[in-house]
Amino acid sequence: MTMLLRENCGVIGAFSLDGYNVTPLLIAGLEALQHRGQESWGIAVANHQTFKRPGIVSHSVDAEYNEISKINGSLGVGHVRYSTTAKSTVEYAQPIDIGGIFDSSGFRIAHNGTLDRETLMENLKSIGLHPPQGASDTELLGLNLYALIKRCGSWVEAFEKLNPCLNGSFSLVMVTSNGELIAVRDERGFRPLCLGWHEETSSYIVASESCALEVLGARLIRDIEPGEIVTINRDGLKTEYFAKCERHAHCPFEYTYFAHPSSKIEGIIVYNARKNIGRILAKEYPIEGDVVIPVPDSARPAALGYSEETGIPFEEGLLKDRYRRKGGWRSFIEPEKRETIVSKIIAIREVIEGKKVILIDDSIVRGTSSRIIVGSKLRSAKSVSLLLTFPPILYPCYMGIDFPSQEELLAYRVCGTSCSLEEINRRVAEHIGASFVGYNNIDGLSRGIGLPRDQLCLACTAGDYSCLKFKPKFRTREEMRR
Numbered sequence: 001m002t003m004l005l006r007e008n009c010g011v012i013g014a015f016s017l018d019g020y021n022v023t024p025l026l027i028a029g030l031e032a033l034q035h036r037g038q039e040s041w042g043i044a045v046a047n048h049q050t051f052k053r054p055g056i057v058s059h060s061v062d063a064e065y066n067e068i069s070k071i072n073g074s075l076g077v078g079h080v081r082y083s084t085t086a087k088s089t090v091e092y093a094q095p096i097d098i099g100g101i102f103d104s105s106g107f108r109i110a111h112n113g114t115l116d117r118e119t120l121m122e123n124l125k126s127i128g129l130h131p132p133q134g135a136s137d138t139e140l141l142g143l144n145l146y147a148l149i150k151r152c153g154s155w156v157e158a159f160e161k162l163n164p165c166l167n168g169s170f171s172l173v174m175v176t177s178n179g180e181l182i183a184v185r186d187e188r189g190f191r192p193l194c195l196g197w198h199e200e201t202s203s204y205i206v207a208s209e210s211c212a213l214e215v216l217g218a219r220l221i222r223d224i225e226p227g228e229i230v231t232i233n234r235d236g237l238k239t240e241y242f243a244k245c246e247r248h249a250h251c252p253f254e255y256t257y258f259a260h261p262s263s264k265i266e267g268i269i270v271y272n273a274r275k276n277i278g279r280i281l282a283k284e285y286p287i288e289g290d291v292v293i294p295v296p297d298s299a300r301p302a303a304l305g306y307s308e309e310t311g312i313p314f315e316e317g318l319l320k321d322r323y324r325r326k327g328g329w330r331s332f333i334e335p336e337k338r339e340t341i342v343s344k345i346i347a348i349r350e351v352i353e354g355k356k357v358i359l360i361d362d363s364i365v366r367g368t369s370s371r372i373i374v375g376s377k378l379r380s381a382k383s384v385s386l387l388l389t390f391p392p393i394l395y396p397c398y399m400g401i402d403f404p405s406q407e408e409l410l411a412y413r414v415c416g417t418s419c420s421l422e423e424i425n426r427r428v429a430e431h432i433g434a435s436f437v438g439y440n441n442i443d444g445l446s447r448g449i450g451l452p453r454d455q456l457c458l459a460c461t462a463g464d465y466s467c468l469k470f471k472p473k474f475r476t477r478e479e480m481r482r
């Protein structure tokens, strides 16, 4: 399986039924989704060239305001991207143009998720087409759809036909040359996608997360359902299904780490889910401590929940330095900057010194950040007990989050896949130098989020890849680069 490029990104689409310019909505919406990707961004507005830039949205808007303000249209899509490979330049930014801008079957596509490239390439070859060298999963998806839409003329039919080759995750938006906004979510619903209404401009908005709608002053209508295709044009909105699966596989990592805490996904406010998980951890691990401290920022609600449940005071003992650079500070999604970012966390000595610290974090992936925080930032504490809202990550993710190789996962490295949770807790604590480590378990995660186990993806925690069309062949990073 070839999966060199993997991404978890943010997408947005807007269609104004009254002909208002949607560019400002797309830009402001992408800024609200910036936590989903900070490497490059782009917008494709009907009758304008696709505009793509490296870095974060606000940098380009400040520097190129005049150029961006010339992009004016009532229909468009946008994308923010992060990737973890060397191929992380603006060349791979989205939206991607498929077919020509004046080609009646052409469209621009923006994708959040990861799809198996090999299957998509094989499918193209089987119909006599040769994919360009190094094409991303999104481009291959687009080329397959383009070939199908030219033949059948219907998006539902195109997705139905292509679905057996769509192994992985996709939440996507497209703007077509025919003046339509199309939004599609894979049949398992791995990544979020929601629909809203912006009254002021009579616009339908589709976005990865409802936090974008909130910023725009738009109303959340509902989630786009797994397997659904929403088509918006001058006549309004049409909904169809290319697939229906009982067993959904929403990614719990969105709830514990990736999504914005204000977002509502599958009817659940992410902030509430995080706080609930903190309460569940308090019942599971009633540790003696002086202070509860979150690893900023995603673990803050869980630390509050833990503190409220136990009565142990919540303190901000670790702070991110927000003023040195503009933009988000996501230690996980910027791998090469991870250690630098964590090393810049500032500890408040007076809060920590001599205290029994209960440290709350969302997860341990490779363990690098946890070691720095426990061993360096909290070295003046009397003891550090680390509690994790996400269960041990033992298997790689092939559905859009960047832990593609098993060898790099700390819990797997120190325990393999057959240890009890207690043993994992013990060995990981030893490895990162904490007095105690307590991971959440899958039931605690499911209860905390408020979604049943059988509606969650359990691939990276339980090795259950049954929601993929076929089980991926695990590879090392080195093998993936070849």
Ligand code: SF4
Pocket (backbone or CB within 6 Å): 190, 250, 251, 252, 253, 254, 396, 397, 398, 399, 400, 401, 457, 458, 459, 460, 461
């Ligand atoms: S494997 Fe893990 S990170 Fe990936 S989609 Fe499933 S739950 Fe989310």
